Amino acid sequence: MKRLKPTNSGSNSSPQVPREVNSRAQLRDLQRAMASALFRPLTSQWGMQKRWTDGGSMEAVAAEFIKPNDRLSSFERLEIYNRQYWFRTLDCLYDDYPGLRAIVGERRFMKLATAYLSRYPSNSYTLRDLGNRLEQFLSEEPQWSAPREQLALDMVRFEWAQVVAFDGPAKPPITPDDILDSPPSKLRLGLQPYLSLLELNFAVDDFLIAVKKRESDVLRGEASNAMEAAPKSAVRRKRVRLPKREKVYLGVHRHNNMLYYKRLDPEAFAILSLLGSGSTVEDACLEAVTARERTNIDWSAQIKDWFDAWSTLGWFCRRS
Amino acid sequence: MPANAFNGFTEYGVGIGLRVPHYRHILAKKPVVDWFEIISENFMVDGGRPLEVLDSILEQYRVVQHGVAIYFGSADKFDREHLKRLKRLVKHTNTPWLSDHLCWGSVDGRYTHDLLPMPYTFAVARHTAEKIRAARDYLEVPICVENVSSYAEYHASQMTEWEFLSEVVELADCGILLDVNNIYVSSQNHNFDPYAYLNNVPHHRVGQIHIAGHSKFEKYILDTHDHPVLDPVWKMYAHAIKLVGNTATLLEWDDRIPSFDEVHNEALKANKFREQQLAASTA
Ligand SMILES: [Fe+2]
Numbered sequence: 158m159k160r161l162k163p164t165n166s167g168s169n170s171s172p173q174v175p176r177e178v179n180s181r182a183q184l185r186d187l188q189r190a191m192a193s194a195l196f197r198p199l200t201s202q203w204g205m206q207k208r209w210t211d212g213g214s215m216e217a218v219a220a221e222f223i224k225p226n227d228r229l230s231s232f233e234r235l236e237i238y239n240r241q242y243w244f245r246t247l248d249c250l251y252d253d254y255p256g257l258r259a260i261v262g263e264r265r266f267m268k269l270a271t272a273y274l275s276r277y278p279s280n281s282y283t284l285r286d287l288g289n290r291l292e293q294f295l296s297e298e299p300q301w302s303a304p305r306e307q308l309a310l311d312m313v314r315f316e317w318a319q320v321v322a323f324d325g326p327a328k329p330p331i332t333p334d335d336i337l338d339s340p341p342s343k344l345r346l347g348l349q350p351y352l353s354l355l356e357l358n359f360a361v362d363d364f365l366i367a368v369k370k371r372e373s374d375v376l377r378g379e380a381s382n383a384m385e386a387a388p389k390s391a392v393r394r395k396r397v398r399l400p401k402r403e404k405v406y407l408g409v410h411r412h413n414n415m416l417y418y419k420r421l422d423p424e425a426f427a428i429l430s431l432l433g434s435g436s437t438v439e440d441a442c443l444e445a446v447t448a449r450e451r452t453n454i455d456w457s458a459q460i461k462d463w464f465d466a467w468s469t470l471g472w473f474c475r476r477s
Numbered sequence: 478m479p480a481n482a483f484n485g486f487t488e489y490g491v492g493i494g495l496r497v498p499h500y501r502h503i504l505a506k507k508p509v510v511d512w513f514e515i516i517s518e519n520f521m522v523d524g525g526r527p528l529e530v531l532d533s534i535l536e537q538y539r540v541v542q543h544g545v546a547i548y549f550g551s552a553d554k555f556d557r558e559h560l561k562r563l564k565r566l567v568k569h570t571n572t573p574w575l576s577d578h579l580c581w582g583s584v585d586g587r588y589t590h591d592l593l594p595m596p597y598t599f600a601v602a603r604h605t606a607e608k609i610r611a612a613r614d615y616l617e618v619p620i621c622v623e624n625v626s627s628y629a630e631y632h633a634s635q636m637t638e639w640e641f642l643s644e645v646v647e648l649a650d651c652g653i654l655l656d657v658n659n660i661y662v663s664s665q666n667h668n669f670d671p672y673a674y675l676n677n678v679p680h681h682r683v684g685q686i687h688i689a690g691h692s693k694f695e696k697y698i699l700d701t702h703d704h705p706v707l708d709p710v711w712k713m714y715a716h717a718i719k720l721v722g723n724t725a726t727l728l729e730w731d732d733r734i735p736s737f738d739e740v741h742n743e744a745l746k747a748n749k750f751r752e753q754q755l756a757a758s759t760a
Contacts, residue, residue, distance in 0.1 A: 175633065176632050176633060177598075177633050178596040178598050178600065178601055178631070178633040179598060179599075179600045180600055181552050181600070181604050182552075183600075183633075184552040184596070184600075184601055184604065185552035185553075185584065187596060187631070187633065188551065188552050188581055188584040188593075189584050189585065191593065192583075192584045192585075192587060192589060195589050195591070196587070196589075221632075222631055222632055222633065223629045223630070223631060223632070224629070224630045224631065224632055226630075226666070226667065226668060227668065228696040228697065229696055229697060231629075233696075234628055234629040234630075235629060237628040237629070237697065237699075238591065238593065238628065238629065241591060242589055242590070242591060245590055245591070246590065278587040278588070279587065279588040279589075279590060280586055280587060280588065281588060282518060282546035282556060282559050282583070282588060283518050283521070283546070284590055285522070322525075323525050323526065324522035324523060324524060324525035324526070324527055324528075325523055325524060325525065326523030326524050327523070327524040327525075350523075351524065351525070411525060411526075414525055414526040414529050415526075
């Protein structure tokens with residue numbers, strides 16, 4: 158078997174490129190080599206890079222395992238797959254993270270997404286999960302979203318919470334009858350797995366609604382007769398004003414299989430968070446309310462209203 | 478074949494792929510459709526709207542599961558979580574058979590989300606067949622493997638694609654989902670006779686047929702599923718059903734998806750060829 162360079166399978170070293178595939182080990186070598194080629198970012202002209210990971214000629218590496226035909230070289234045939242990989246994954250992130258895209262801008266979004274996928278290639282069989290480490294990535298490499306690192310992080314947490322709310326698991330909700338006999342000092346409640354509680358520094362909820370509205374207006378505009386005279390590039394896409402810094406507490410959830418985001422009072426957010434981390438109902442309510450500045454409120458009536466609303470929404474379930 | 482062990486001894490006619498832009502139309506109008514093919518991975522979720530839609534569809538229609546991410550040809554072992562979820566869905570839909578591709582797409586737990594071609598060697602055929610058998614034993618449902626369209630060939634290959642497909646399905650004792658469009662696309666990209674392919678696979682193992690549209694570029698053809706079926710593919714389809722009989726047939730349309738009626742009418746054109754075949758076989 159001819160090898161370009163003996164290596165281990167570490168992602169930073171050049172993979173082995175087998176010319177024969179007569180065992181599962183050789184099949185794995187071939188698949189590692191091809192996957193490494195596919196995962197390498199495209200050039201600015203959306204082509205395959207001319208150099209392999211070890212600095213050698215990509216043309217030569219491709220020729221090692223891919224046959225040319227009468228129209229395409231080995232390089233060009235492999236390049237079709239390299240392009241398809243990036244088009245598919247970048248398209249997916251482009252569609253799933255419009256808020257982040259609006260914050261960093263379209264061109265920087267593509268660079269950010271490329272850097273993200275280069276560091277964290279997909280680890281799931283479904284493209285739904287493609288952004289599952291975006292938040293981690295943006296914390297580790299804030300330069301991609303500078304100078305709006307905080308805002309970008311808030312948005313990514315919010316957009317990921319929507320993925321979870323859309324098709325995340327649901328447990329049977331607890332009804333008031335289920336907990337009638339449990340005293341609040343003993344009662345611990347679980348929260349639905351599809352519910353995310355977010356403490357944010359920016360009103361990314363309003364911002365995302367505005368971004369989506371702007372995108373659908375542009376689409377409608379482009380499809381209408383009125384805009385036909387103007388080429389697409391001439392259509393001015395007004396940027397949505399970025400949100401100001403303000404504390405926002407959100408519950409991202411679904412109800413009747415529709416996605417919702419519900420603003421929460423800080424005390425309500427605190428109660429839910431404490432319940433989520435295992436506090437009893439009594440402890441959660443006491444702790445959430447005692448440290449607060451708002452004193453002119455009938456807390457017991459307020460808390461009752463909140464619990465009524467949350468249980469109507471089906472947010473409570475048994476703790477696992 | 479019309480009814481065989483590989484399609485659960487069913488006699489399905491012409492169906493179409495269930496796609497998101499058509500949900501509303503299908504649920505509201507309940508059009509007559511012989512069967513729907515669903516992409517398994519779209520419904521291997523824990524809850525929410527996808528499962529609600531699926532249940533409404535299951536109440537009205539016959540559904541067959543088609544997967545895009547089992548990757549029988551990956552050197553890696555199966556992702557157990559993937560198979561577990563798939564089995565849960567198989568039980569839920571009661572699919573009479575299940576299909577996925579003769580390809581690979583992940584290595585070392587990293588996913589390309591593509592259907593990548595196999596090197597056609599005997600060792601690889603054995604490895605792939607073992608995985609198909611293991612999947613069938615675990616999932617407890619007949620499996621048909623689909624030939625993919627490809628844009629590259631490996632030096633390592635020792636046989637033609639149809640010889641490899643035949644070798645795998647014989648070793649695995651499984652069915653074939655014969656994608657006629659994919660054969661055409663690959664034949665153009667790799668300079669082989671698509672009829673040699675059609676003529677030389679084990680016809681008794683064909684449990685289902687796919688038809689679709691593709692896009693021609695200057696130097697290659699891309700399997701885009703964004704067009705009506707092209708004439709050479711219809712001709713191949715007619716030849717295929719002459720060889721294998723009136724097999725369950727499904728039109729794939731995945732991009733730039735037109736109205737439900739347009740997709741369904743395109744699919745129903747297959748009936749013309751099926752009727753000719755029926756007339757010829759009873760004459
Ligand atoms: Fe297909």
